[in-house]
Amino acid sequence: xxxxxxxxxxxxxxxxxxxxxxxMILPHLAPTAYVAVDISRGALEQATAALADxxxxxxxxxxxxDFSAGLVLxxxxxxxxxxxFYPGSSIGNFAPDGALALLAPLARSGDGLLIGVxxxxxxxxxxxAYADPIGVTAAFNLNLLARMNRELGADFDLKRFRHVALxxxxxxxxxxxxESTVEQQIRIGPHMARFGAGERMHTESSYKFRLDxxxxxxxxxxxxxxxxxxxxRRWFAEMLFEAKPPVAEPRSSRRSSSGP
Numbered sequence: 433x434x435x436x437x438x439x440x441x442x443x444x445x446x447x448x449x450x451x452x453x454x455x456m457i458l459p460h461l462a463p464t465a466y467v468a469v470d471i472s473r474g475a476l477e478q479a480t481a482a483l484a485d486x487x488x489x490x491x492x493x494x495x496x497x498d499f500s501a502g503l504v505l506x507x508x509x510x511x512x513x514x515x516x517f518y519p520g521s522s523i524g525n526f527a528p529d530g531a532l533a534l535l536a537p538l539a540r541s542g543d544g545l546l547i548g549v550x551x552x553x554x555x556x557x558x559x560x561a562y563a564d565p566i567g568v569t570a571a572f573n574l575n576l577l578a579r580m581n582r583e584l585g586a587d588f589d590l591k592r593f594r595h596v597a598l599x600x601x602x603x604x605x606x607x608x609x610x611e612s613t614v615e616q617q618i619r620i621g622p623h624m625a626r627f628g629a630g631e632r633m634h635t636e637s638s639y640k641f642r643l644d645x646x647x648x649x650x651x652x653x654x655x656x657x658x659x660x661x662x663x664x665r666r667w668f669a670e671m672l673f674e675a676k677p678p679v680a681e682p683r684s685s686r687r688s689s690s691g692p
Contacts, residue, residue, distance in 0.1 A: 434460025
């Protein structure tokens with residue numbers, strides 16, 4: 433991946449989190465600078481401080497921002513080609529139109545994109561992954577209700593809801609739901625909401641892609657596919673794109689006239 437992406441770029445990681453993934457590829461890219469972008473300020477500052485300590489020769493920048501709403505990079509980053517690094521499968525949390533809206537501005541401001549894509553699999557594999565027996569995804573999903581209790585003054589009883597994960601084959605996505613196990617009434621701040629037994633809230637979607645379909649989506653956003661890597665089962669892919677050169681606008685021509 434490093435050989436194909438090239439060395440000496442400004443590496444911009446979207447949703448950097450703890451910075452674990454970027455550490456694996458940094459030695460192979462030898463970037464002129466690294467910009468970590470994340471919405472969680474605490475995790476961002478901790479991860480970038482640790483990376484700067486470990487790699488004192490690398491300029492490290494931290495940008496606390498929601499990159500889905502548009503991305504404005506620090507003015508003092510080096511003037512060099514940019515490689516956007518989005519290695520997980522978070523692009524699947526955007527509906528296709530949202531993914532297009534995210535990728536298109538990046539193509540206009542960057543040079544390369546190395547992005548992770550979760551590929552379509554058998555329904556059974558997907559549903560077992562999102563309804564794991566340990567209950568990791570269930571806890572993640574139910575935490576939404578805990579946050580509403582804490583931040584919105586709601587009174588959800590988490591024991592009265594259960595986590596449901598379903599694969600919507602027509603839309604190519606896993607859907608997470610929270611299902612009320614009983615008929616109940618919930619207070620959310622000044623509002624009241626009624627739930628029937630079996631009634632569900634759709635809390636999240638995770639789109640899965642075929643390689644050709646994602647390449648076509650990225651093409652519409654202004655990217656050209658360079659190379660693709662997958663695991664042996666072809667369950668996951670990393671895809672490298674280069675921004676297409678801007679299309680020159682045709683010059684307007686005026687036809688002179690000497691009159692009728």
